[in-house]
Amino acid sequence: MLELALQGSKRYYTWIAALLALIGVGFACYLYQFDFGLGITGMSRDVSWGFYIANFTFLVGVAAGGVMVVLPYYIHNYKAFGRITILGEFLAISAVTMCLLFIIVDLGQPIRALNVLLYPTPTSILFWDMIVLNGYLFLNIIVGWNVLQAERNGVPPQKWLKPLIYLSIPWAVGIHTVTAYLYCGLPGRGFWLTAILAPRFLASAFAAGPSFLILLCLLIRNITKFDPGREQIQSLAKIVTYAIILNVFFLLCEVFVAFYSNIPEHTDHLTYLFAGLHGKSALVPWMWTSMVLMAVAILLLIVPVTRQNETVLAVACVCVFLGTWIDKGMGMISGGFVPSPLHHVNEYMPTFPEILITIGVYGVGFLVLTALFKIATTVKEEVAA
Amino acid sequence: MKSSRRNFLKIAGVSAVGLSAKPVLDAFATADADEHAATATPEKASNKKALTGKRWALVINTHKLQTKEALEPIIEACNKLHNVPHIENERWEIKWIWGEEFKHAFPGKEDTFLPEHVKHNPFLVLCNHCENPPCVRACPTKATFQRDDGIVLMDFHRCIGCRFCMAACPYGSRSFNFRDPRQFITEQNPDFPTRSKGVVEKCNFCAERLAVGKQPACVEASGGALIFGNVDDPASEVRKVLNKNFTIRRKQGLGTGPMVFYIV
Numbered sequence: 001m002l003e004l005a006l007q008g009s010k011r012y013y014t015w016i017a018a019l020l021a022l023i024g025v026g027f028a029c030y031l032y033q034f035d036f037g038l039g040i041t042g043m044s045r046d047v048s049w050g051f052y053i054a055n056f057t058f059l060v061g062v063a064a065g066g067v068m069v070v071l072p073y074y075i076h077n078y079k080a081f082g083r084i085t086i087l088g089e090f091l092a093i094s095a096v097t098m099c100l101l102f103i104i105v106d107l108g109q110p111i112r113a114l115n116v117l118l119y120p121t122p123t124s125i126l127f128w129d130m131i132v133l134n135g136y137l138f139l140n141i142i143v144g145w146n147v148l149q150a151e152r153n154g155v156p157p158q159k160w161l162k163p164l165i166y167l168s169i170p171w172a173v174g175i176h177t178v179t180a181y182l183y184c185g186l187p188g189r190g191f192w193l194t195a196i197l198a199p200r201f202l203a204s205a206f207a208a209g210p211s212f213l214i215l216l217c218l219l220i221r222n223i224t225k226f227d228p229g230r231e232q233i234q235s236l237a238k239i240v241t242y243a244i245i246l247n248v249f250f251l252l253c254e255v256f257v258a259f260y261s262n263i264p265e266h267t268d269h270l271t272y273l274f275a276g277l278h279g280k281s282a283l284v285p286w287m288w289t290s291m292v293l294m295a296v297a298i299l300l301l302i303v304p305v306t307r308q309n310e311t312v313l314a315v316a317c318v319c320v321f322l323g324t325w326i327d328k329g330m331g332m333i334s335g336g337f338v339p340s341p342l343h344h345v346n347e348y349m350p351t352f353p354e355i356l357i358t359i360g361v362y363g364v365g366f367l368v369l370t371a372l373f374k375i376a377t378t379v380k381e382e383v384a385a
Numbered sequence: 386m387k388s389s390r391r392n393f394l395k396i397a398g399v400s401a402v403g404l405s406a407k408p409v410l411d412a413f414a415t416a417d418a419d420e421h422a423a424t425a426t427p428e429k430a431s432n433k434k435a436l437t438g439k440r441w442a443l444v445i446n447t448h449k450l451q452t453k454e455a456l457e458p459i460i461e462a463c464n465k466l467h468n469v470p471h472i473e474n475e476r477w478e479i480k481w482i483w484g485e486e487f488k489h490a491f492p493g494k495e496d497t498f499l500p501e502h503v504k505h506n507p508f509l510v511l512c513n514h515c516e517n518p519p520c521v522r523a524c525p526t527k528a529t530f531q532r533d534d535g536i537v538l539m540d541f542h543r544c545i546g547c548r549f550c551m552a553a554c555p556y557g558s559r560s561f562n563f564r565d566p567r568q569f570i571t572e573q574n575p576d577f578p579t580r581s582k583g584v585v586e587k588c589n590f591c592a593e594r595l596a597v598g599k600q601p602a603c604v605e606a607s608g609g610a611l612i613f614g615n616v617d618d619p620a621s622e623v624r625k626v627l628n629k630n631f632t633i634r635r636k637q638g639l640g641t642g643p644m645v646f647y648i649v
Contacts, residue, residue, distance in 0.1 A: 036564065036582075037562065037563050037564045037565060037582035037583055038546075038561070038563050038582075038583065039476075039477055039563035039564040039582075041563075043476075043563070044475070044476030044477070044563075045475070045476060045477070045478050045480075045551075045557075045560055045561065046557070048548045048551040048552060048561055049548060049552060103547075106547070106548075107545050107546050107547055107583070108544075108545070108546015108547075108548070108561065108562065108582065108583025108584055108585075109544065109545050109546045109581075109583040109584060110545075110546075112526075112543070112544075112545040112546075113545055115525075115526040115528070115543055115545050116525045116526055116545065118526075119526045119527050119528075119543065121524065121525050121526060121527050123521075123522045124522065124523055124524055124525040124549065125523070125549075126523070126525035126547060126549050127525045130525070182549070183552075186519060186523070186552055186553050186555075187519055187553075187555050187636075187639040187640065187641060188519075188554075188555020188556075188636060188639055189552065189555075264493070265492075265493065336552075337552075340557055341492075341554070341555045341556060341557045341636075342485060342489040342490070342492065342510075342556075342557045343488065343489055343492040344489065346475075346476075
């Protein structure tokens with residue numbers, strides 16, 4: 001089936017070329033970072049994780065979000081989603097690919113990355129994250145590819161795939177839970193030290209992933225002959241609605257606990273993010289933008305008339321995606337590091353090369369996504385014809 | 386022909402997965418084996434003069450260290466000995482032992498009504514060589530590990546630079562080499578390794594000096610303000626000092642069991 005990704009229109013090749021150009025720029029910046037060290041980034045002694053790890057965290061969510069089409073189809077026998085499960089699985093593959101790349105570009109000594117396998121350390125959550133992410137990648141490749149191949153050949157999928165499909169459902173929850181455990185088990189980081197972090201991550205994941213999938217479905221309908229279907233898109237929209245409301249609810253729970261208990265270690269980070277601390281307030285406009293985006297999205301999604309209008313729905317999905325990206329990608333990681341454990345307020349902003357490397361990684365992800373979606377939609381077109 | 390290539394790729398793929406999983410499985414297998422190994426370890430060739438202890442601890446008498454100038458020779462001794470680079474840019478600083486105001490050294494313990502000298506004097510801070518070090522738990526390669534005598538060490542050649550230990554440390558005791566540190570060392574000490582870019586480092590309680598029977602460099606340079614020894618030994622000087630003086634520790638409530646005590 002891979003050959004399907006190699007035959008396309010002029011527009012398809014232009015898009016691929018554009019992605020390759022972005023990847024090229026990112027890779028050049030990465031070579032600079034490889035030579036100079038992580039000093040080219042905005043990270044510091046106090047904020048020792050930045051944009052790379054933030055985007056990694058966000059994309060683990062997008063990957064996990066794919067399960068929201070797999071679960072209703074296989075567990076609840078919701079037939080409509082059978083048409084688009086492959087899109088969820090392929091989206092997960094590209095998201096996990098980006099996650100793994102973000103980890104690599106964040107390493108100070110990337111050539112030693114395999115030390116994680118050579119000296120496995122079960123007490124380290126990073127070790128488990130490596131296992132669950134790679135496992136999820138393989139599960140989705142095996143399941144997605146074989147189910148699509150079966151569809152193309154007009155035969156039912158192999159029986160041995162079923163257990164793997166069922167395994168992939170809790171596994172999706174697992175990847176984001178383990179990713180949350182990276183943060184929420186650390187003493188002295190009050191912002192992350194909360195039992196609700198994993199649930200909150202999952203809520204934002206189930207909002208961001210499906211909302212991106214809706215946008216992709218609308219795009220596919222416009223540029224291919226395959227229509228993912230109105231009912232499918234509307235069902236996804238309901239999932240996004242519940243998830244984004246839960247995400248905001250969980251955030252408000254955090255705000256209540258921090259400010260009613262009034263324990264400085266917990267309030268400081270939220271104060272920094274939403275009002276600024278000791279005169280430092282770089283993230284304040286971002287955080288409020290995120291809140292406004294999520295509030296607008298909730299409004300547009302709750303009201304049936306707006307949700308059912310696909311143009312408005314697309315706007316709502318962009319709001320959800322950007323809102324959760326800022327919340328998780330900018331606030332969640334920096335927020336945990338500012339103020340520092342010694343209560344110094346040193347802020348973080350990504351640098352230009354750091355952003356270009358990030359875009360390069362996204363370029364790789366979109367390249368994988370484009371190729372996989374090209375294959376999937378072509379097969380769907382073939383089958384329909 | 387086609388099908389045999391396909392089979393070859395399949396077998397190669399499965400083997401690759403299998404090979405990479407082997408050390409992972411070994412780790413679980415050796416978890417019990419380690420216990421047996423502990424009784425049967427061959428004797429290490431160690432220096433007869435080496436200082437040995439079950440649990441090393443450091444007491445800092447802050448009455449004797451009231452000014453920035455008083456801390457300087459202590460910090461300098463450490464920096465020189467361990468090739469700690471001097472980097473102007475605060476973001477890339479490498480710090481093993483340094484001074485912080487009370488409110489930063491002991492956040493949560495600051496108070497409007499503290500005596501002026503406590504509020505404004507610098508307090509020495511360094512790695513606490515915790516009894517339950519969160520950094521050791523977090524490290525995915527065991528590049529940071531705890532010795533039997535409690536000292537938390539780094540293997541600079543194994544560290545992959547993921548900085549999980551920095552997120553895990555509640556004392557900000559760890560530094561990352563955002564740049565090649567060698568260009569920032571004015572006078573290199575050939576007896577201690579310099580580090581490369583991309584690895585984390587921190588205070589090692591002068592493990593290399595203890596091994597040849599010497600006290601840590603900071604203790605030696607402190608003129609009696611710092612006392613180092615084995616807290617498990619009731620006859621040791623640290624224990625006597627701890628018995629006589631009221632001491633505090635940094636963020637004790639986190640359960641890390643810091644091994645640096647402050648007489649305030």
